[in-house]
Amino acid sequence: MAIILDRRSFLAAAPATAALLLRKAVAAERSPTRIALLSDTHIAGDVNDRFRGFSPHENLRKAVAKLSVSKFDLLVVNGDLARQKGEPADYAAFNGLITPLLASMPAALTMGNHDDRPVAQAALTKRTGADAGLKGKLVTTLEAGGLQFIFLDSLLATNIAPGQLGKAQREWLGGYLDGLGSKPAIVFVHHNPDPESDTALLDAERLLQILEPRRAVKTLVFGHTHVLALEQRHGLHLINLPAVGYNFADGNPVGWIESSFRSNGAELQLHALGGEMKDNGRTWSLGWRS
Numbered sequence: 001m002a003i004i005l006d007r008r009s010f011l012a013a014a015p016a017t018a019a020l021l022l023r024k025a026v027a028a029e030r031s032p033t034r035i036a037l038l039s040d041t042h043i044a045g046d047v048n049d050r051f052r053g054f055s056p057h058e059n060l061r062k063a064v065a066k067l068s069v070s071k072f073d074l075l076v077v078n079g080d081l082a083r084q085k086g087e088p089a090d091y092a093a094f095n096g097l098i099t100p101l102l103a104s105m106p107a108a109l110t111m112g113n114h115d116d117r118p119v120a121q122a123a124l125t126k127r128t129g130a131d132a133g134l135k136g137k138l139v140t141t142l143e144a145g146g147l148q149f150i151f152l153d154s155l156l157a158t159n160i161a162p163g164q165l166g167k168a169q170r171e172w173l174g175g176y177l178d179g180l181g182s183k184p185a186i187v188f189v190h191h192n193p194d195p196e197s198d199t200a201l202l203d204a205e206r207l208l209q210i211l212e213p214r215r216a217v218k219t220l221v222f223g224h225t226h227v228l229a230l231e232q233r234h235g236l237h238l239i240n241l242p243a244v245g246y247n248f249a250d251g252n253p254v255g256w257i258e259s260s261f262r263s264n265g266a267e268l269q270l271h272a273l274g275g276e277m278k279d280n281g282r283t284w285s286l287g288w289r290s
Contacts, residue, residue, distance in 0.1 A: 032260035032267075033145035036067050036105075039078040039190070039223030039256075042114065042245030043097065045089025054254060056083070056245035059273045060097045063244055063256050066271060070258070072105050073144060074128075076151075078223045078241055079112025079190025081124075085159050086116025091123035102126050111138050111155035112190035112224065113163055132176070137169055141176070146263050148180055152189040154201055161199035163191035163224070165207060174210050177217060184263050184288060185217045191224045192240060200224070212236055218288040219266070227252050228270065228279070235289030239268070247275045255280070264288055 042056045049056065067075070075098070082090035098107065106128035111117055117138055129140030129151060137153040152173065154163030165173075177185060193204035201207060201222075211217045212234045219237035226243035242253050254275040260267045265287040272280035 030146055030263070032262045033074065033147060034072045035074045035076055035259045035261060036063075036070075036072045037076050037078070037221065037239075037241055037257040037259050037268075038063065038244050039241035040080040040112070040226055040243035040245055041077060041094065042080055042083045042243070043090055043094040044083035045087055045093050047093065049083060051246045052248075054246035054274060057093070057097070059244050059246075059254060060094075062273050063271070064097055064101055067101055068104075074142075074149075075101055075105050075107040076188065076221075077107065077109050078188055078221065079110045079154070080114045080223065080243075080245075081109065081112070081120065082114050082116070083245075084114050086114060086119050088119055088123060091120055095123060095126075099126075108140060108142065108149070108151055108188075110151050110188055110190050111153045113155060113157070113161055114159060115155055116158045117153075117155055132172060134169055134172055137166070139169060139172070145261065146184070147261055148183050148185045150176070150185060150187045152187065154189050154191040156202070162202050163189075163200070164202045165189070166203070170203065170206055170210060173207075177210070177214050180216060182216050185214075186219055186221065186261060187211065187217060188221045190222060192222050193220060193238070208233065208236075215289055219286070226254075228257075230268075230284060230286075237286050237288075242270070242272075242275075244273065251276050253277065253279060 041060050047057050081094050108129050109127045129142045132139035139153050140151045142149050156164040191201035194200040195205040221239045223241045226248045228242040229240040231238045247254050253272040255272040258269040269283045
């Protein structure tokens with residue numbers, strides 16, 4: 001709902017109150033940033049590749065068809081673009097599938113454990129975002145709708161399950177977030193931040209120690225588990241994206257998330273392509289911590 005300030009009420013308010021009302025008015029009038037959230041596409045060079053009865057090629061093709069008739073500000077594919085070892089043919093096939101979308105929306109990509117960073121960087125030339133310049137890592141940032149989006153790189157070794165940010169990336173992240181001040185930040189990483197798992201992000205606890213006290217960080221978005229889950233930790237939203245390629249267990253959906261991000265929250269909607277379909281079309285509303 002729009003906030004309307006007439007001249008009398010604005011002038012009558014104390015300066016601090018007036019400034020706060022004006023910021024709220026600007027935020028209310030700003031359009032949400034619409035983002036298509038995909039993860040774990042697992043595209044192989046072989047178009048006939050299948051796993052657990054799923055065709056990753058066909059799933060991504062269906063997602064692209066849906067996306068092409070909708071208006072999004074950004075496409076995010078949050079790691080494990082490639083099937084297993086990040087072969088050049090995998091990325092050529094991936095590019096072939098998403099190219100129809102790139103004329104109407106930019107794409108931001110992260111590296112997962114089935115990606116090969118040098119091969120991916122050479123092949124994925126149409127990705128967006130400012131490169132953070134971290135040696136041996138593909139870390140990018142971009143601003144949209146008054147929000148800061150940060151795309152981390154948790155690839156430790158290709159085709160090895162666990163991931164790691166490393167000290168240099170963690171130190172860069174802390175400094176970068178401090179430089180943002182109160183601007184709302186949305187952080188993406190491929191690996192799930194589970195300190196108890198040997199196949200998750202190995203420095204998960206240290207990442208959370210960076211994110212949790214910095215309350216301008218509103219959510220951490222990740223994949224890797226092929227599970228859709230929404231949780232909170234000390235007010236920080238944790239969004240676990242489903243996989244586009246296939247699930248690991250029958251009770252999980254295969255698909256992608258339609259999202260709208262604002263300065264005070266986000267809306268998410270599941271577009272299931274297979275697997276467990278009961279939540280297809282379900283929406284969730286998230287409110288950011290202050």
